[in-house]
Amino acid sequence: MPWPEYSAAFAPGLTDPQCPAPADVVAHGGKGVVRRYNVYRNNVTVSLIQALADIYPAVQRITGAEFFRAMARFHVRATPPTSPLLFEYGRDFPAFIAAYEYAQALPWLADVACIERAWLDAYHAADRPALDAGALAAIDPARLMALRFAPHPAARIVRSRHPAITFFTMNQAEGVPAPLHAHDAEDALITRPGPDVIVSRLPAGGAVFLTRLLAGDPLGAATAAAFDEAPSFDLGANLAGMISAGVFTTLQPGEPA
Template sequence: MPPEPISFAAAFAPALLDPTRDAPQIVTGPNGKAAGKRYDVYRNNVTVSLIDALAAIYPAVQRITGTDFFRAMARFHVRGSPPTSPLLFEYGRGFPDFIARYEHAQTMPWLADVARIERAWLDAYHARDATPLAPAQLAAVAPERLADLVLTPHPAAQIVCAEFSAVTIFAANRDSAPVSRIDASTPEDALITRPGFDVIVRHLPPGGAVFATSLAEGRPLGEAAASALDASPDFDIAANIAGLIEAGAFTSIAFGDA
C-alpha cells in the first residue's frame, strides 16, 4: 500500500522552532512561489509568543536575571521544548529543570527552585476549586482518634522543597519593590495553596514539608507526625496542623481504620 499523505500540520510544524531548517516545501506564496521569508516571520512570531508565555509564568525569574538574560535563556528552552497543549499556561513545565542545567545560570543555583515555586503558584491558581477544611471539623475529633486521622489534600495544595532560600527570593521578586541583599544559603520549603481566590505561598518550618507531604500522600496523622519528628526533633505538631488548616491545605477528614 502507498504511504498515507502527510497532513499540512505535520509538514508545517516541525521547522517552526528550528531556525536552521528550511521552510517546508508545502508552504507556498501567491502563484505557487516559495514563501521562505513569510514562514520565517511566522516562525519568529511563534518563538516570541512562547518566550512571552514563559515571562508571564516566571516573572520573578525574569526580574532576577533581567529581561535580556531571561529571553535568551527562554529562547534556548523554546527551541528544544515544543508545546504539547494548546493552552499557553500549560507551557514551560520543564523550564525549572532546564534552568538547573543551563550553563549561564550556574552562578544562581537557587534560580531553578524559584522557578519551581512560580510553576506551582500557577498550577494552584488554575486548580479546581474546593472548600477548605474548617478548624471546627478537626476540633470535633476525639483526641484518642487523632493519630488515625487521614486528611484529603486541597486540589491547589502543593509543596516545593528547595536547597536554597527560594521562598524568600520568590517573595522579594514578585512585585516591583526594591530588593535588599538576601542570604540564599538556607534551605526553605514552600507550601502553595489557594483556599479562596488568591494563591498563598508560605514558608514551612523544619519538618513541615515532611509532615505535609506525608498527609497529602494519605498517611495517618500519627505516622506523618512521627516522620516529621524524625526529620526535625523540635517539630511542633499542634502549630503545624493549625498552620496547614489555616492555609487551606486540606478539604476533608476520614479515619485510616475506616
C-alpha cells in the same frame, strides 16, 4: 493534504531555525514562501518566550530581560509546546534552568521557577471548600493518629536548599529588593483557600509532614516522619497552620491502632 499530515509537516520547523520550510507550504501566488514561513516561525518563538516571561516573572526580574530571553529561546528550541493552552507551557523550564550552563552562578534560580510554576498551577486548580478549622474537635482522640486528610487541589510543596521563598518574594514587584539576610533552606507551601494564591514558608519538619499527608498517609505516620527529620517539630502548630492555609478539604477517619 489532510490536516493531520499537513500539521505534522508544518509544525516541527516552527521552533527549529535550521529546519527548512516544508515543501508543501504555499503562499499567495506562490511567492515568498520561505520568507513568510520564517516570519511565522519568528512570531511563534517570540510568543513562546513571552509566555515563559509571563509564567516566570520573578525569574526574569532576577536575571534581567536580556539574559532571560536568551535562556528562554534555547528552551523553546529544545522543548516545543504540546498543549494549545499557553499557561501549560514551560513545565520543564525549572529543570532546564537547573541544567543551563550560564545559570549555574544562581543555584537557587530553578527553585524560584518551581515556586512560580506551583503558583500558576494553584491559581488554575479546581475550587474546593477548605477544611473547617473546628473539624478536628469532633474527632475521638483515640482515632486522631489514624486520620487521613484529603488534599485541596491547589496545595503544592516546593522544597529548596536555598532561600528560594525569600528570592521569590523579593522579586514580586518593581523597585529595589531589600538586602538578603538569610541563606537557610526554605520549603514553600503554595495554597489557594480563596481567590488568592498564598506562598508561605513551612517550618522545620513541615514539608515531610505535609508530603506524607498529601500522599494519603495517616496522621500518625506523617508525624513520625516529621519528628525523624526535625526533633523540634511542633505537631499542633503545623497542623493548625496548614488547616488555616486551606491545605485540606475533608477528613477521612481511620481505625485506631
